[in-house]
Amino acid sequence: MTQERKIRVLIAKPGLDGHDRGAKVVAHGFRDAGFEVVYLGLHQSPEQIANAAIQEDVDLVGLSCLSGAHVYLFGEVVKILRERGAGDITVVGGGIIPDEDIVRLKEAGIKAVFLPGTPLDQIIEWTRANIKPHTDKAR
């Protein structure tokens, strides 16, 4: 009798930016979509985020940053995850991100960037289509 496989997500805000409206709305939406969401909140360092993602064995990490420091911060999270052998965890981001930075983020390993105005359902659909619980692969 196996349990239904749930998608586990970590949502966090790296750096000093305190605008958490979007992060909380996405967390809510994910919960209502049936995902299990570890909400890590504000003022997290990339190390704290990566550490939590590994301990919680999430399938997806969602980062939010509206202060302009996203290229450095999001990239650091991916870097640390890879260094620690958890490169299979997908990382996506949102916030105030100019188009030219989207390219830089993708090159750094961010799978998708959700800009202001993206419908919640679109983020949920993207997750359902692209993220599978990686329960079967032992580490």
Place this chain on the structure above:
Amino acid sequence: MFTDRTLDQVRRGMARWLAELKSAAGSLRGKKSFKTLSDIEVKPVYTPDDIKDLDFESQIGFPGEYPFTRGCQATGYRGRLWTFRMFSGFGNAADTNARWQHLLKEGETGLSTAFDYPTLMGYDSDSPKARAECGRCGVAIDTLADFEALTSGIPLDKVTTSMTINPPATILWAMYLVAAEKQGVGWDEIGGTIQNDMLKEFIAQKTFMCPPEPSIRLISDTIEFGTNHVPRWNTISISGYHIREAGSTAVQELAFTLADGIAYVRDAIERKKLDVDAFAPRLSFFFNAHIDFFEEIAKLRAARRMWAKIMKERFKAKNPRSLWMRFHTQTAGCSLTAQQPYNNIVRTTTEALAAVLGGTQSLHTNSLDEVLALPSDFAVTVALRTQQILAEETGAADTIDPLAGSYFIEALTNEVEQKAWEYIEKIDEMGGMLAAIDKGFPQKEIARAAYEFQRDIDSGARAVVGVNSHVASAAEPIPLLKIDERVEAEQVRKLGEVKRRRDNRAVKLALDDIRAACKSGANVMPSVIAAVREYATEQEICDVYREVFGEYRDPGFF
């Protein structure tokens, strides 16, 4: 306000008109319900019947007279226009000084400072926490040296300055006081505002540092110091703007702001034994001007009336100026879209008009590109011109409180007020705002409102042009302001120089004095000013606060 004969005519007319409406049901616009952003039902038409119990004298009255629904100053904009005060700052002090000079040249009439995140949170540019954040969404200020560069060439006796700064407000204010001194300007000549409103940080903006209790203590310190030494300074800007930006409704914005105000007044009286009339005239407020045009006007009118009542009845203030609610307004950042950004000019315009018709003392208009970056020169100039056109061409400022007497506006003002009182009563029952924040009450209300709002947009129940209505097939990129990547390194280098040149022993002694004042309960301002004079850094002083008062962490209320 209306004779029985009039009301009788109105009621019979309504019956006729409703019959018309029913028979036209088939050809009515498809939208099922018409509600404001706060979910207040909006009727198809308003009549005297909707305000039949309104008393002109006690509820509308005259400008400059209790309950100040029509404005605090008797002459309104006929006497003096609102201040065109554009919130700005980025990069280093020199960059921001240049933008400020540009804005003053283009006709802004007051300054407003945007600080970068490390400065907002009490960290220096060389802190690991400042990495990649330095100068990005505001100006980086580490010491008095930066502040002197920021205000260079700006006559502090001739222009007033607002500073959006909260936990480190004591420090930035001290820098302003010393910078003015160095210009030869007395503390009784300078005017301005420090935002300094910590309760809304815990609720909404989240630039917090120490826990609520000591944070309020520091605020009362500034109120006391201002009362005694800097008479023209507003030592607090009790804010609803950020509460709204976090997703609250207009009613919640109003109620939580006033409840915060009540908490501050109580603390200043209880902790500092100040007479309410000594400091209340220098309390100021800050509201959001969101996209629902009429609701915002109603909200601002209700705000004035409610605060006057609170000061008179709850706090027994005698000085008429203690009953005044003077406020700054900013058009709603969260109403702007990344899609089809030029549309934002239109949004900002109607929001600015609402603020003007609501009688704001001072106004910031957002730039069209702010969903994507800090404002470019071009965009910020358009935003400033928006205010100037409203003031000089449209006639909106030519008569005071023009919408008074409108059946709709007065009915809506009453309804917003009544709903806001319900929230305030609830918060009173919880034991006041501090208790409510501890329980997570305002935070949860806001998170819920924000989620419901997003659901309404996703379902199409609420339209946002360019996002779920009239969506463009391709995005048109617009030129954006870029922060020079070298700012951080430059700032770190300069900070190092300041630390080498200053008298480090004097700095240490000054910091010890601050620590002692924090522990003894003495007003911290004198020792902070002394430390700032010695070029102590912002973080060095904040580290003392953190050491003595502890640090507050995001409790993650949902």
Place this chain on the structure above:
Amino acid sequence: MTIDKILSGDVLAAARLMRGIDDEVPAALEELQEIYLHTGRANIVGISGAPGAGKSTLLGCLIAAFRRQDKKVGVVAVDPTSPFSGGAILGDRIRMQAGVDQDVFIRSLASRGWKGGLSKATINTIHVMDAMGKDLVFVEAVGSGQGEIDIARVADTAILVLTPGMGDEVQIMKAGILEAADIFVINKAEREGADSLKVSLDVMVDGRSHIRGDWRPPIVLTEAVCDKGTDVVAAEIAHHQDFLKTSGELDKRRADRARLELLWSIENLMQAYLERMEPGYMARLVAELVGRRTNPRAAAREIIARLGVTGDAAY
């Protein structure tokens, strides 16, 4: 080999295994068999209480206190699954992680519809942390009557967190909860009503039965947000650990837990077996019961016979 990784404290491997446990993946449940043999060393401390009592904040302080003693610490935090969507917001971690170093293993679980606030995955997740070498494993869950009792069954030391002014006196009087705690904490003790709550609690504790051994639960006042009184709680945990060992209570609790897990496993395997043998078998029996064509005892006998148990046992 996964088991070696777990025993050596490999976080990546352990976290992945916990995932398999949570989702009841057969391979993970197989691994668990070997893991179990290496458990029994860690001290399990349960923390329950109403939402808003300050459990997570208190836990943050306790973790720090035990880390200062160089203890290896793990935490399993359980939050309720939404009955509407099946999803959950796991928001305990955020409140306990301030000042907590990266070596503390915190795992957030959703209750996944289990009544009583704990899931089967909870005890198995604790086992993994135990096998990793943790000295202490904390388990935190919302109490709602049944929840406190569940935590008490799973933990060696059960802590109940109360706050003044929440009407807790009434809550406590409900049978079972009073007996389910080894330590009472009155948090937010700066609030009005703290002292009177302590007085009421004192009286109630004196009157309760001694199901959990000859230990008089201490009542500790704390203000977790500023770390006041939390060192006293840590000390009481240590005292209780000593008591458990010297009095033999520890063995009794371990036996209770083992019995519980055994019963769970029997139920689990039996259901799986029956389903494989004849899909819908259980559902058919349930329908017979609802239609009053049979009774539960007779149905159970039929199942046991189906399982191939023969002979003249008097059941």
